Amino acid sequence: MSSIDDLRHRIAMIERPTARHTDVLPFGVPEIDSHLPEKGLLRGALHEVGGGGPDAVPAAAAALFTAGILARLSGQVVWCATTPDLFAPGLACAGLAPDRLIHAASPDEKTVLLVMEEALRHPGLAAVVGELVRLPMTASRRLVLAAEKSGVMALALRRQKHSKAGEGRMEDEAVNAACTRWRITPLPSPPLPVPGLGPARWQIDLTRCRGGQPATWIMEACDAQGHLAVPAELAYGQDQKTRYRAPRYVA
Amino acid sequence: MLPERPLLTASREGSRRLVMAVDAAAAGLGLRPGMAVAHAQAMVPDLRIEEADPAGDAAALARLAAWCLRFSPLASPSPPDGVWIDITGCAHLFAPPDAPDDGEPALLHQLTARLRQAGIAARAAVADTPGAAHAIARHAGDPIVIAAAGQAKTCMAPLPIEALRLPAESVQALRTLGFDTIGLLMAAPRAPLAKRFGSAILLRLDQASGAAPEPIEPTTPPGTPRTRQGFPEPIATPEDLARATALLTDRLCEKLAQRGLGASRLDLVFLRVDGDAQAIRIGTAAPTRDAAHMLRLLKPQIETIDPGFGIESVSLTASLAAPLGAQQRISDLCAAQAGADLAPLVDTLLNRLGAERIFRVTPVESDVPERSLAPIAPLARPNGDTWPSHLPRPARLFTPPRPIQAMALLPDNAPAHFIWRRRPYRVRHADGPERIFGEWWKDAAETWSVRDYFQVEDEAGQRFWLFRRGDGQHNATGDLSWFLHGIF
Structure with a gap:
């Protein structure tokens, strides 16, 4: 082992002394996976997902992106929210079966954090999702510790409030302990030759990534198995540095 | 036999046969408990007379009190004809979802409706003290009365003095003196009353107003797994309460294991030295006899207990228990999975958030989007149902x-x-x-x-x-x- 690797390992041990779970959930899209330092989403860690642009308040595309991640895990999922507007048939369209989803309707954000922490301590779960407006450093650190111990993936689905513009925006907030931070912005989909709607298209921003660089991709929304796909005509483009590939799905 | 034929029960007292109880039809004809049977027969010739069975009545009342445990962990028969239920901290469980403060009327209506279905005519009242509830339930005009908190005295003032549970001769003497209602008695100076009628009358007045405690002896249905621990010295610190709880859960789990049962509802009752009882009730999604799990559910609620001058005994009852056999968790055919059983987590969340807030949804065969799903229990068996995948539905x-x-x-x-x-x-x-x-x-x-x-x-x-x-x-x-x- 080279001395640099040794140092990296020691620093990692100082940063996360309890981390034993290094399981990774790949997106199955080489463009994203190759960019992430762990080649996928780390399981025993906290990830943030928020909606960008018009989706910042409803966080609907962000919820579908999250459901796509959950669909590719196996096991039960706890989803805590304060607003009762989550629609399970919509999540089922992104591959998250209703049998796997336990809803926890919380009266306030404090309870969401408590429920998330409690659920994250349980190693039998696949993931825990919490819909949050604010996620300060201390609260996120507690979630991370619980997630690292059990190896359950923690997902904070960030929602913006209607009333006060700017409050709860992920970018305005001080750094928290999340491992990655994703922002999902809907993009206009290309017109079809016939009237109708093609697959939805998202701009996926990785705005923060521990041990990696921020990046932006344009992807087709999750399919019924929760897989993202590179739009066919963009696969030639400059921003997706790869040769042409038809949309591929990795199960 | 016609149902409207008046019915009364009678028993022998000395050389006379006295009427013990009458039904509604007999009461309407002017028959009263306490009159001689011969007198009653003279008034109404076509009577049905049954022999009184006080022991059977008491047993039936005890069974009714045990049935009332569905409303609260503390219920007790109040002979000869009543049941006390301590609904402190239980009423909100019966509140309709849109009006969380209306638990008490909902509870009373449910209680009386179920009793009516069982063929029992019942009157019910909620008040601050057992004495006041006893008096209002029996003597107020309406069959269902709710005395607002702190209003027990006002509600009792117009009631007749018979409502105070006094000996018959005291009632007679008080009436002679012109005391017709409890309000008059409450306004009278206490010392002469005590001198003339003994301290019993003051005790009953104080019990009704809450100045004197009146502990009710909680009942348990026979055969309920139960453990109890008394203390030579009262305990009061939260650590001691937690330690006592740990001791009781261990013992209860042993009892449950011997009988092959698992608890799905637990009542932890702390009895204070001043006679007050404080209760914690928790429920579990699946029957359990895991002492550590029970303790985890009970512990966060121990801090809601006010020990006052000290706790002299604690009891833990599995008020709902279901058969729970031994289960094989690890076998050679499938890999062992740590913590695959979600019941402990679901229980923790249920007791923290409330039962209706933790749920899964299941597809319902309806094309109307808002009717296409229904909440089910979080641990219901997965059935693999989902919605038609070709129809777009929003997140x-x-x-x-x-x-x-x-x-x-x-x-x-x-x-x-x-x-x-x-x-x-x-x-x-x-x-x-x-x-x-x-x-x-x-x-x-x-x-x-x-x-x-x-x-x-x-x-x-x-x-x-x-x-x-x-x-x-x-x-x-x-x-x-x-x-x-x-x-x-």
């Missing part, structure tokens, strides 16, 4: 649908633009309509109603789920107003 659904202003060509074009929350949206692409018909078998008003759903994408790429009431051709199908139902 967020607005309840109720938000009204929008939209313009569209009739009958089946999607709107070209719409206004929601005073903001215009220009539609670039659209898909639809998906026509959903009203469910006439549920509501006659829905016989003709139609919703046409469109999935539209605006200039920014955001996708909305809109619908129009009506098919655009027939007026009976809807008023052509537009709604935003969800966002993808």
Whole structure:
């Protein structure tokens, strides 16, 4: 082992002394996976997902992106929210079966954090999702510790409030302990030759990534198995540095 | 035998046979308990007379008190004809979801309705003290009375002095002196009353007003797994209470294991030195006899207990228990999975958030989006059902649908633009309509109603789920107003 690797390992041990779970959930899209330092989403860690642009308040595309991640895990999922507007048939369209989803309707954000922490301590779960407006450093650190111990993936689905513009925006907030931070912005989909709607298209921003660089991709929304796909005509483009590939799905 | 034939029970007292109890028909004819049977027969010739069975009555009352444990962990028979239920901290469990403070009326109505179904005529009252509730239930005008907190004295003032549970000769003497109502008695100076009638009358007055404690002896149905621990010295610190709880859960789990049972509801009752009882009730999603798990559920609630001057005994009862056999968790055929059993987690969340807040949803066969799912228990067996995958459904659904202003060509074009929350949206692409018909078998008003759903994408790429009431051709199908139902 080279001395640099040794140092990296020691620093990692100082940063996360309890981390034993290094399981990774790949997106199955080489463009994203190759960019992430762990080649996928780390399981025993906290990830943030928020909606960008018009989706910042409803966080609907962000919820579908999250459901796509959950669909590719196996096991039960706890989803805590304060607003009762989550629609399970919509999540089922992104591959998250209703049998796997336990809803926890919380009266306030404090309870969401408590429920998330409690659920994250349980190693039998696949993931825990919490819909949050604010996620300060201390609260996120507690979630991370619980997630690292059990190896359950923690997902904070960030929602913006209607009333006060700017409050709860992920970018305005001080750094928290999340491992990655994703922002999902809907993009206009290309017109079809016939009237109708093609697959939805998202701009996926990785705005923060521990041990990696921020990046932006344009992807087709999750399919019924929760897989993202590179739009066919963009696969030639400059921003997706790869040769042409038809949309591929990795199960 | 005709049902309206008056019925009374009688028993021998010395050389006379006395009427012990009468039914409603007999009471209407002027028969009263305490009169001689011969007198009653002289008044009403066609009487049905049964021998009184005090022991049987007491046993039936005890069974009724045990049944009342469904409302609270503390219930007790109050012979000869009543049951006390301590509903402190239990009433909210019966409140309708939209009015969380209306638990007490809901509880009383449920209680009396169930008793009526069982053929028991009942009167019920809620008050601050057992004495006041006892008096109001038996002597107030309405069959269901709720004395607001702190109002027990005002509610009792107009009641006759018989309501105070005094010996018959005291009542007679007080009446002679002109004390007809409890209010008059409460206003009278205490010392002369005590001198003339003994301290019993003051004790009853104080019990009714709450100045003197009146502990009720909680009942348990026979055969309920139960453990109890008394202390030579009263304990009061939270650590001691937790330690006592740990001791009791261990013992209870042993008892449960011997009988092959698991507890699905636990009542932990702390009895204070001043006679007050404080209770914690927890429920579990699946029967359990894991002492550590029970302790985890009970511990967060121990801090709600006010030990006062000290706790002299603690009891733990598995008030609901179900058979729980031994289970094989690890076998050679499947890999062992740590913590695959979600019951402990679900229990923790249930007891923290409330039972209706933890749920899974299951598909329901209905095309109307808001009716296409129903909540089920979080640990229900997965059935693999899902919704039809070819129909687009949004990730967020607005309840109720938000009204929008939209313009569209009739009958089946999607709107070209719409206004929601005073903001215009220009539609670039659209898909639809998906026509959903009203469910006439549920509501006659829905016989003709139609919703046409469109999935539209605006200039920014955001996708909305809109619908129009009506098919655009027939007026009976809807008023052509537009709604935003969800966002993808």
